[in-house]
Amino acid sequence: MNHQKREDLVKSVLFVFSITASLILLLIIIFLFNEAIRLFQEVSFLDFLFGTKWNPEQGLYGAFPFVFFSIMATLGALIIAIPLGVSCAVFLAEIAPGWARDATRPVIELLAGIPSIIYGLFGLVIIVRFIKVSLELATGETILAGSIILAAMILPIIISISQDSIESVPKSFKLGSLAMGATNWQTLRKIILPTALPGIFAGIILGVGRAMGETMAVVLVLGNSENMPEVVKQLLGKEGSSTVMQLINQVPEILFKPGEALTSAILLEMGPAQVGGLHYSALFALGVILFCITFVLSVASNYILSRSQISVR
C-alpha cells in the first residue's frame, strides 16, 4: 500500500467516526420530537407551554409550572453563584500565589466531577433541614433549597471558565495599564474584567444550561409539588400587566415554597405513564422544552466565545 492510499484510508476512517457522533445527536433529536409529537395532535402547543394545570388523569397538560419552577430555581442559583464564582475566579487568576492556584484547581475539578445525587443527598440532609429549622417552615424542601444546591453545582463551571478567560487576557494589557500608574484594582476593573467578560458570560450561560438540565439533586430537595402560586396564574390570564408588581412582591414567598422542575416531572412520572399514551408523549414534550432551552444556551455561549476571540485577537 503506498503512502497516498494510506493517507486516504486514515482520512475516511476519521471522517466516518466524526460523522457518527453527529449522527447520534441527530437521531436523539428526531426520536425526542417524534415521541412528543403525538401530544400536539390533542393539545395545542400554546396550551401546553402556557397552561397552568398539569393533571394527566383529567387530560390537562399545562407545562408552565415546571418551566416556571425550573427558571426560578436556576435564577436563584445564579444570584448565589455569579458573585461567588466570579470573585473566586478573579482571586485565583490575579491575586492568589502560585501554590494556592495549583492546590485549588484539582479541588474545583473534583467538585465538578461529584455525581449529582451526592449533592442531592447533601442538600436533603443539610440544606433542607437547615432551611426548615432556621426559617420555621412546614417543609425545607423549597425552591430556595434547590437554588442553593444548584449554585454549588454550577460554581465549578463558572469558576473554571471565568478563571481561564481572565488568565487568557494578554499579559501586555496588564503591564501597559500598570506602567501608566494604574493600581491593580483599576487594571482589573477597567482592562482585565472587560476583556474577559465574554468568556465569563459564556461560563455563566453554560452554568445555566447545567442548572436547567440537572435532575437528581433537584428532585431530592425541591419538594415536587406542581402547584403554582396564584399570582403567577393570574399573570398568564387577562389582567397580566397589573400583577407584575404583585409577583415581584411575592418572590420571597415563592422561594420558600416547594416546586417541581421540568426534569423532576419527567423522572417521577415516566414510571406510571403508559408507554405510547398521551401522558407518555407529554413527558417527552417536556423533554423537548428542556432540549430547546439548553440548545439555545449552548449556541449562545459558543457565539459569544467566538466573538470574543475576534475582539482580543
Place this chain on the structure above:
Amino acid sequence: MDDGNEIEIRDLNLWYGDNHALKDVNLDIRKNRITALIGPSGCGKSTFLRCINRMNDLIEGVKIKGEVLLNGENIYKKDVDVVALRKRIGQVFQKPNPFPMSIYDNVAYGPRIHGVGKKELDGVVEKSLKDAALWREVSDRLEGAALDLSGGQQQRLCIARALAIRPDVILFDEPCSALDPISTHKIEDLLQELKKKYTIVIVTHNMQQAARVSDYTGFFLLGEMIEFNRTRVLFENPEMEQTEDYITGRFG
C-alpha cells in the same frame, strides 16, 4: 537646554532568584536627552530599564540592591508610592499593546484613572495624539477600535497613551523591533521631537538606531555596564575592547 541629570543610578544590583542579572550598574541619565542602551540579547538592558519604573516589582523572586535617584529621590526607598512613580515615568513596550477599546479611550485611559475631568479630556487626547504624530491619521475615527490600526500606528498610539499622563521620563523597550522600516523611521523622527519635552531612555538591539537617535549610549554585557559615553564617542572611539568588538559586529 542642558539642566543636568534627571536620573542617577548608583551601584544597582539585581537578582532573579540566584541569577545575578545586573552587577554594580552606575549611570547618569541627562534631562531632555536620549540615552540608548545597547548590548546582545540577555545582557540585562531591558531588566535595567524596568528598574527605572519599578516594573520588576511584578516579577516574582526579584531582589534589588542599590539606588535609583529620580531628581535626587531614591525610588526604592520604603515609602515611595509606586503608582505615583509610574505616572512620572511612562513606558512604551516592545510589542505595541493598545487596549481592546477605541483609540480615544486608549489615550484617555491614563488621564481618566488619574482623575482628569471630562471637559479637559478631549484636549488632552488631541494634544497627545498630535505629539505622537498620529492625529492626522486618526482624527476622523477616534471611536474606531485601536486594534484595527497598523502595527506602526498602534505603537504611536501607545506613545500617545504614555504622553497623556504627562510623564517626565519615557522608557522605550525596543519600540521598533516589531515594526517595518517606514514605521521605524517615523518613530525615530518622533523621538527627536519628544526629547524637547521629555527625558528618553531607549533600549535597542539595533546599533544603527542607537547611533542615529541617541545623545548618550551605554553598552551592556552579561549584566554589567561596560562603557557609557556620548553616542558619537562610543561608536567612533570606544575605550573598551568588548565595546569595539560588539559595535564592529565581531560578536553579539
